[in-house]
């Protein structure tokens with residue numbers, strides 16, 4: 001299962017980067033040329049690799065459970081969400097051009113953040129979306145609201161550490177005290193502790209593990225920490241979360257997922273630290289179209305996911 005999860009993460013990361021940058025040559029059939037890069041680069045990279053890790057792990061454990069759903073707080077990480085909906089064929093159910101084929105990949109990538117195409121953020125056009133995430137703060141409240149009166153539901157909700165600084169998200173931490181009963185569904189909050197928001201560090205990222213855990217305990221949760229991107233650790237944490245729901249329902253689990261912002265992307269550009277820093281938040285290679293060095297870094301970055309091992313032009317995804 002671990003290998004399967006890792007392969008899915010690689011595929012989703014590739015499609016995320018391709019959506020952000022490419023208007024042609026989507027499978028790298030030829031070396032990248034400046035003409036292959038979109039004229040206006042508009043979107044968010046930094047949050048995406050973390051979303052892809054979370055999605056792949058939840059999909060592996062709960063993908064077949066009809067009562068499970070996922071709420072995404074950082075809706076600015078839309079290319080990651082869209083990549084996952086594309087891989088599973090969920091997008092094709094509402095948009096026939098988005099089939100998981102070579103032509104579908106071209107359509108997905110070209111139309112991302114494009115006039116008349118897909119928006120740059122999650123939106124009502126996104127299949128299954130109940131929280132757009134464009135205005136940060138509502139993911140936790142939306143998830144609890146959706147579970148109200150639905151004891152069969154289980155909802156995982158990913159909250160950005162920047163989002164957790166909004167008044168709404170902070171106040172929503174009180175919700176288990178009001179809604180934690182057998183009449184309602186189960187909510188599994190996952191804090192995406194990547195340490196940064198738009199242009200600076202987050203408060204949660206600057207807290208010690210103990211301070212953060214004590215805060216969550218104060219709101220009635222049982223914190224469960226995941227360090228890094230290893231699927232085995234993530235799966236263990238999901239098992240642990242289930243135990244906590246059963247053994248101590250009055251103190252439900254709250255996962256703290258610590259991973260570097262922009263992980264697997266460029267590390268340094270012009271001596272500026274990108275991965276593991278706020279500089280990865282939006283487009284980490286803003287001059288990819290005009291600067292041959294950045295274009296070369298983009299080519300290597302895309303190649304690093306070895307997408308040709310994950311997608312066959314005749315068979316489709318082989319993950």
Ligand SMILES: Cc1ncc(C[n+]2csc(CCOP(=O)(O)OP(=O)(O)O)c2C)c(N)n1
Nearest residue numbers: 047074134135136160161162163196197198
């Ligand atoms: C209410 C609100 N304030 C400000 C913004 C602008 N904004 C967009 S993304 C972002 C940073 C979000 O940081 P975080 O939640 O940590 O997400 P990350 O990208 O690090 O996963 C901000 C402040 C917003 N979208 N909504």
Ligand SMILES: [Mg+2]
Nearest residue numbers: 161162196197
């Ligand atoms: Mg963050």
